[in-house]
Amino acid sequence: RGMAIPDETSPYGVRLLIRDYPYAVDGLVIWWAIERWVREYLDIYYPNDGDLRRDVELQAWWKEVREEAHGDLKDREWWPKMETVQELAKTCTTIIWVASALHAAVNFGQYPYAGYLPNRPTVSRRPMPEPGSKEYAMLEAGQKEADLVYIHTITSQWQTILGISLIEILSKHASDEVYLGQRDEPDRWTSDARALEAFKRFGSRLIEIEDRITKMNGDSASRT
Structure with missing residues (x-):
């Protein structure tokens, strides 16, 4: 196509x-x-x-x-x-x-890329920041603050462990x-x-x- x-x-x-x-x-x-x-x-x-x-x-x-x-x-x-x-x-x-x-x-070939979960988060735990919100202001404040917003939005630590484990298993040959x-x-x-x-x-x-x-x-x- x-x-x-x-x-x-x-x-x-x-x-x-x-x-x-x-x-x-x-x-x-x-x-x-x-x-x-x-x-x-x-x-x-x-x-x-x-x-x-x-x-x-x-x-x-x-x-x-x-x-x-x-x-x-x-x-x-x-x-x-x-x-x-x-x-x-x-x-x-x-x-x-x-x-x-x-x-x-x-x-x-999933694991080399998706094994680092920030490359491909499995969920979004928060809505996208709206202009005027605290989170939007943090995005504009600098890289460190923007990273915090991102980390608190994507997959949680526990879900990350499960997600990475699953991706590793899927990437292996039987x-x-x-x-x-x-x-x-x-x-x-x-x-x-x-x-x-x-x-x-x-x-x-x-x-x-x-x-x-x-x-x-x-x-x-x-x-x-």
Whole structure:
């Protein structure tokens, strides 16, 4: 939405409007890898659009998503009709992206910034100072007085301890976490060799992307 435009000459199908945007640059490559994996997988079981339209369970699932889960938005024109494999691929890619790469980007990096609670207070215990009030006069009196007003307005000490603890927990990876492109026991997921090979290719692409991003992060020339 305003960050990129369709571009058939791009390997990823879109062109970023902001060049110096590392999150978008790296994220676009991961999105492409997810989309490619999803399409390879779907092509195994839906050789054509007709097969997808005849899948009663899939169509029932999509009807439930649109009409029950999002009943307030069910009549919006932007909903995919779920009549083509491409529509299903884009939908699945979006779901996987939000639950994996997007969530990781906004979640695991919270603590370095939000761990210092004045950067992102969880509550405001007082209304904003009005002109003519004692607090407003303190804001104008100097930095020390303004800091006191701020400290007495934002999260209390006890709430700060709870908030920072929660942010620290949210920012940590679980010891048994399984990452995108990995499965502890892939053979228990499916015995279809075609799907397993496609998933293996997906994992290999993600490893290549990870190595590339790691090298760029360590290269000062890549930082602006």
